[in-house]
Amino acid sequence: MPSRWPPAWRSRTTPILGAVVAVLAAGLAISWAPRVRKQARSVALLVSGDTAGWIAPCGCTSNQSGGLPRRGTYVEGIRRDRGVILVDAGGAPGGTSIYDRIKFEAILKGERLMGSAAHNLGGPEAAFGAETLREIRKATGAPFVSANLRDRAGRLVAEPLRTVVARDLRVALVGVLSTQFAREGLRIDEPRDAVLSALASAPPHDALVVLAYLPEAELRSLAAALPEADLVMGGPTGQSIAPTRVGTTWLASATNKGKFLVHMEALRPASRGDATWSGRVIEMSSEIPDRPAQMHNLSEFRAVLAERDLPADQTGLAPPLPVHRPAGYQVAGTESCRKCHSGDCQTWTESGHARAWRVLQAKGDHVDASCQSCHTTGFGLPGGFQSARRTQERTAVGCESCHGPSLAHARRPGVKTPFPAQHQCTSCHDAENSPQFAYEAYWHRIRHGATANPVSEELRR
DSSP: OOOSSOHHHHHHHHHHHHHHHHHHHHHHHHHHHHHHHHTSOEEEEEEEOOOTTOSSOOOSSTTOOOOHHHHHHHHHHHHTSSEEEEEEOSOOOSOSSHHHHHHHHHHHHHHHHHTEEEEEOOHHHHTTOHHHHHHHHHHHOOOEEOSSEEOTTSOBSSBSEEEEEETTEEEEEEEEEOGGGOOTTOEEOOHHHHHHHHHHTOOOOSEEEEEEEOOHHHHHHHHHHOTTOSEEEEOOOSSOEEEEEETTEEEEEOOTTTOEEEEEEEEOOTTOOOOEEEEEEEEOOTTSOOOHHHHHHHHHHHHHHHHHOOOGGGTTOSOOOOSSOOTTOSOOOGGGGTTTOHHHHHHHHTSTGGGHHHHHHHHTGGGOHHHHTTSBSSTTSTTSOOOTTTOGGGBSOOHHHHHOOOHHHHHOTTSOOSSOGGGGGGGTSOTTTOTTOOHHHHHHHHOOSTTOOOOOHHHHO
16 A cells, blocks of 8 residues: 655654654663663562451441451452462451351451461450460461460460462561450560560561551560561551661551451562562452452351341340339330321331341341341340341331330320430441441431320320
């Protein structure tokens, strides 16, 4: 095909094209230079922490962060082109009830699916006690580490140090927690001394990473006092701490229900020189898709909950009962309200509160106590919701979710309901589940009271 450029133009443009090609070639050389350097054994250290039972976002509002399904996707994405060492700084359980243990074991299984190298025993883990932790480790194969948590007899509850290798980078992982978490049957050694003691018998390694479940002030003090450590990665600091240098040691923290990961990158020259570290905090946002293997793990967790059908008093989520309970402090059920409050009950029937249980069922979350506690009536209270199979009549958010156990009022309307209803809203409409909550705006959706049927003086007495 003949050229569309005239001969004269072609002759004038030849030198120009040559220059352009030369510039492009130089540019390509420059752009490829970092890639050549990155081929020198890049290793990512990914640190989670303070999961607090948040195996997955509850889904009550959009754009919630966190969850093992997203964490799994992020980890696998990083693993495609570099070595990965995945660890947890501790704080995975949300409590010590039977329900919390089931969820903790599911979280540990999820971590194992991701290839976790170490899980530090933090304060929430220690609260289970030494023997239970050993049972959980046996059941799940969790790679627990702790250099300073001891049982009643003075024995370490987990191995103090683990050494892993990624792309020829040998990393020693040591775990510690704050002495403030000591309790009956547990002894906690001073963290710095415990790290140095573990190092004394450590195999050769290129980098030392300390997983430290410590409050921020203690975390910073430990990093300053441990120049032997390359990195000190922490736990419950309120807010995540972006990687920063404390002397010669890197310090960072992932916290807040596992919504963030600390991503540290180690780059070693091909000649096996010392690693150069850099890092950042990554949010596990809703933009990250869910990993199927983690979703399967979540489904298995829900299947266990469905089979066990735990009563509310085994979940750690039932509210405390008043020490001096008045007579009739018992949930009567929404149907008991219709005789005197038919108009208000009709308003309720047409509200989102009446559909709250069906919303859970549609998502498969109706078996999970964390969701049940806000989508039922009187969760864990006398006469209230106890479990999905035991108390189907107490599903949905009924009158007594706000007004309190009102059997005494149902029997004798002159007796006031026990709870100031307005004060109950934020027990469920909190910053996590309902971040846009504003009482005046939400009240208009369920406004009632003026439509109540007249109640005779005889009934009031």
